[in-house]
Amino acid sequence: MRRFTEKKLVIATHNAGKLREIAELLAPYGVEVVSAGELGLPEPEETGSTFVENAELKARAAAMAAKLPALADDSGMAVDGLGGLPGIYSARWAGPSKDFGLAMAxxxxxxxxxxxxxxxxxxxxxxxxxxxxxxDGEIITFEGVVHGELVWPPRGENGFGYDPMFLPQGSRQTFGEMDADAKHAISHRAEAFRKMVDALFA
Known part of the structure; x- marks a missing residue:
């Protein structure tokens, strides 16, 4: 598998919370990160039907536009009682103003x-x-999943998105109540990131 040897990486997101988490996870590897937002890159339309398709679409668009390696995350929350929704539409449930209080409700x-x-x-x-x-168009994708249950009302001010209503298995704290280190130890993004680091960076 191809190793990552470059020193600069575009994070293909305009989401400040997602950028912060990915930058924190990348910090030990000495990689300079810049966001698609900082570079003024447009957000491509997410036309995929799966998380993998949308992540690859975003990574490819950013890499081609910036002429740099690009890392894209597509993630969301799938609720069993809603047949897997909001799923790939998790951000869209928050509306144009990205109001995740509204989305959780x-x-x-x-x-x-x-x-x-x-x-x-x-x-x-x-x-x-x-x-x-x-x-050059080569793309590699990794997936991570964390299981849990939803609580109401939401708890905690940390994290972002649906974190305050998600209680991971085996925890007494929602993602919204955890500090960054505790969340990074068990989150879906951290699991996918560990797989990527083992394959490309380690």
Whole structure:
């Protein structure tokens, strides 16, 4: 498998929380990171039907535009009681203003409306597909998953997205209550990242 030997990497995101997490995970490897947002690269339309397809689409677009290796993450929360939704539409549920308080309320309301008077299936998982693309078009993708359940009301101010309503298996804290190190130890993004580092950086 191709090794990553370059010193600069584009993170194909305009999401500040996602950029911060990926930059923290990359910090030990001496790689200079710059975001697609900082480079003024447009966000490509996410037309894929899976996390992997969308991650590869974003990585390829950024690598070709910047003429640098690019790392893209496509991730989201799949809720069993909603047939896997919001899934690849996780960010879109937050609307154009990226209001994840609204998105979490939508998930909660959808579960309640599907199970009137009953106990909804609140099991869920976070999924992450991490794609690294070189300017010559070669692309490698890794996936990570963390299982848990949803809580209401949301708890904690840390993390981003749906983190405050997601309680990972074996934990008493939601992702929103954990500090960054605790989340990095078990998250879906960290799992995909570990696989990538073992294959390309170690």
């Amino acid at each position: 939508k998930v909660h309301d959808a579960l309640n409306s599907q199970n009137p008077g009953g106990e909804a299936d609140r099991s869920a998982r976070f999924v992450c597909a991490l794609s690294l693309c070189w300017p």
